[in-house]
Amino acid sequence: xxxxxxxxxxxxxxxxxxxxxxxxxxxxxxxxxxxxxxxxxxxxxxxxxxxxxxxxxxxxxxxxxxxxxxxxxxxxxxxxxxxxxxxxxxxxxxxxxxxxxxxxxxxxxxxxxxxxxxxxxxxxxxxxxxxxxxxxxxxxxxxxxxxxxxxxxxxxxxxxxxxxxxxxxxxxxxxxxxxxxxxxxxxxxxxxxxxxxxxxxxxxxxxxxxxxxxxxxxxxxxxxxxxxxxxxxxxxxxxxxxxxxxxxxxxxxxxxxxxxxxxxxxxxxxxxxxxxxxxxxxxxxxxxxxxxxxxxxxxxxxxxxxxxxxxxxxxxxxxxxxxxxxxxxxxxxxxxxxxxxxxxxxxxxxxxxxxxxxxxxxxxxxxxxxxxxxxxxxxxxxxxxxxxxxxxxxxxxxxxxxxxxxxxxxxxxxxxxxxxxxxxxxxxxxxxxxxxxxxxxxxxxxxxxxxxxxxxxxxxxxxxxxxxxxxxxxxxxxxxxxxxxxxxxxxxxxxxxxxxxxxxxxxxxxxxxxxxxxxxxxxxxxxxxxxxxxxxxxxxxxxxxxxxxxxxxxxxxxxxxxxxxxxxxxx
Numbered sequence: 419x420x421x422x423x424x425x426x427x428x429x430x431x432x433x434x435x436x437x438x439x440x441x442x443x444x445x446x447x448x449x450x451x452x453x454x455x456x457x458x459x460x461x462x463x464x465x466x467x468x469x470x471x472x473x474x475x476x477x478x479x480x481x482x483x484x485x486x487x488x489x490x491x492x493x494x495x496x497x498x499x500x501x502x503x504x505x506x507x508x509x510x511x512x513x514x515x516x517x518x519x520x521x522x523x524x525x526x527x528x529x530x531x532x533x534x535x536x537x538x539x540x541x542x543x544x545x546x547x548x549x550x551x552x553x554x555x556x557x558x559x560x561x562x563x564x565x566x567x568x569x570x571x572x573x574x575x576x577x578x579x580x581x582x583x584x585x586x587x588x589x590x591x592x593x594x595x596x597x598x599x600x601x602x603x604x605x606x607x608x609x610x611x612x613x614x615x616x617x618x619x620x621x622x623x624x625x626x627x628x629x630x631x632x633x634x635x636x637x638x639x640x641x642x643x644x645x646x647x648x649x650x651x652x653x654x655x656x657x658x659x660x661x662x663x664x665x666x667x668x669x670x671x672x673x674x675x676x677x678x679x680x681x682x683x684x685x686x687x688x689x690x691x692x693x694x695x696x697x698x699x700x701x702x703x704x705x706x707x708x709x710x711x712x713x714x715x716x717x718x719x720x721x722x723x724x725x726x727x728x729x730x731x732x733x734x735x736x737x738x739x740x741x742x743x744x745x746x747x748x749x750x751x752x753x754x755x756x757x758x759x760x761x762x763x764x765x766x767x768x769x770x771x772x773x774x775x776x777x778x779x780x781x782x783x784x785x786x787x788x789x790x791x792x793x794x795x796x797x798x799x800x801x802x803x804x805x806x807x808x809x810x811x812x813x814x815x816x817x818x819x820x821x822x823x824x825x826x827x828x829x830x831x832x833x834x835x836x837x838x839x840x841x842x843x844x845x846x847x848x849x850x851x852x853x854x855x856x857x858x859x860x861x862x863x864x865x866x867x868x869x870x871x872x873x874x875x876x877x878x879x880x881x882x883x884x885x886x887x888x889x890x891x892x893x894x895x896x897x898x899x900x901x902x903x904x905x906x907x908x909x910x911x912x913x914x915x916x917x918x919x920x921x922x923x924x925x926x927x928x929x930x931x932x933x934x935x936x937x938x939x940x941x942x943x944x945x946x947x948x949x950x951x952x953x954x955x956x957x958x959x960x961x962x963x964x965x966x967x968x969x970x971x972x973x974x975x976x977x978x979x980x981x982x983x984x985x986x987x988x989x
Contacts, residue, residue: 478548481539482558486593488532493592495525496603529599536597563593580623587611587618636956639897644956646894647694648687651680652942652951654901667939668907676943678907683948685906688898689862692852695894696720696845699838710861713853720842727836728782731829735773739824746816753806761810764795765817785825792818841890848875848891857906864906865898 543549591611596603636644640655653664668674686708693704693716700723707715747761768788772780780788792814799811822840826833851871852863863871868891873881876889883889887896942951 478543478552478554479558479561482552482555482560483562485555485559485595486562489593489595492525492528492532492595492603493607495528525603529596529603532595532597533599559594563590576623580619583618583620583623584615585618587615590614590618637901639900641956642893642897643688643691643901644952646691648684648691648898648902649949649952650684650901651677651948652955654681654684655952655955657901673940673943676940680943680948681902681907683945684902685864685898686862688865688868688894688902691894692845692849692868692891695891696842696849699842699845708862709859710853713849713861716846716849720839720846724839724843725786727832727839728786730832731782731785731825731836733780733785733821733825734778734828735769735824736827738827739820742820742823743817746813746820749813753809757806757810761813761817764814768792769821785821789818789821792821844875845891848872851875859906862906864904865895865902866904869895869899871895 543552548554588611591614592607594610594614596606596610598606636655637657640650640657643650651664653661664677668677689708689712690704690706693712696716697703697719700720702719704712704715704719706712743765747758747765768791769780772784772788776784796811796814796818799807799814802808802811826836826840829836848868848871849863851874852858852868853861855863855867855870858864858867872889872891872895873884875891876882876884878884878889881889884892887893941947
């Protein structure tokens, strides 16, 4: 539209072909000062530019699809002159649109054209009765920024999700056009960025949390325990603050006792897992009994497999055996020669004399007697408080190990089966040690007691295997200490449970909803509820993985779109 505000009346009249001088009997037109610009332009034969012409508006989706490029162009037009190359790049997004070329367009001209286009678009919506939230345009904006959004990494933590949400929101705000004709452009742009950042700040963590519900990211240590039949409590599964909060709840009447009983069940599962680990070497499993009965069952089962194999075996001493025996008996430092001689005499009585009687070969049943006697004497000497006797007990233990290894070498056809039995027995030795430690109630050992037994059973120099985390049974003991804690929780006594129930009942007199809340919180700590809660917190079908990733990827753009939608609604 031509701006006529700066022209005097004489100039306007001359444009209309009239003269101001001389009297007039009848005005050809009203005074110029009283004429609207549209009337003057009509008199001049100039058609005003349409404002809000629906015929010149694009569809909602197309408008939204172009919005990011329009916003980039709008910012590019404001770049300093020393960034002309960048200016040309951003203006290149909009070549030929309504006469706008890639070069030589001022920000004011572009803003006015954009304002006109927006008026046309809104007029079209009004004509079509499309009011309220512009879903079509939002869809186009999401599609237009999708390639950029797809470049964002998939968050692996809630912190990353928050950062990506903020960054994505800021970018989305920058790529939203300002359609007010350029008035307070940067102030308006700041509002757009703020709204979208708020959406991303909320949506990022929410999407991450939702993805964790779709596909829980269970700690690998927790997974390792659950794969071995151990069911931790909900707090132990969720770890961190959840586990600390659960520990604090153990002091709550009724609920606290249920939580402790749930923790005890997890430790009993640990005992069963250790039994099964030993028996798995010989292809069987424990019955489920825990404590002294379970320990005895493991010993009896392994001994039965060994007794079944022994008649097929024979011991043929070789040079390696003699060398290992001499080394074991000779390295007991600071032990009197008289004590060392007693150990050598014992070896000659049990092994050498029998070899002479049998022509250099010891059958399996005879070997079983030798093995039992070595184990008995070595155990007795190791329990002796005198240093020299204790050291010789350890030396006899090493001699027994050398005899067993020689038995393996003497029976290559049964070497595999014998090795499995020996490994089963080695694991049983750690179970026996843990169950026999002080504080192991009725033979039920805690994670810390199992870990101590594993360390004691490590025969490597300086406990090197344990230090590196590779000692026999350490994978189970370390995971148990990490997740289940050190101790075996005390069980709730009838007195405590009665007092707790009385306390809950008393609170119920004040507020009847309190016992109901305690009851709901207690469900995951019942025997069945504990298993159900573990399944809900850790298990999902295979399709959950792609779905969870989709939620993490799409959550931020969706939340930014919602923020824009709310902004539209507010306007």
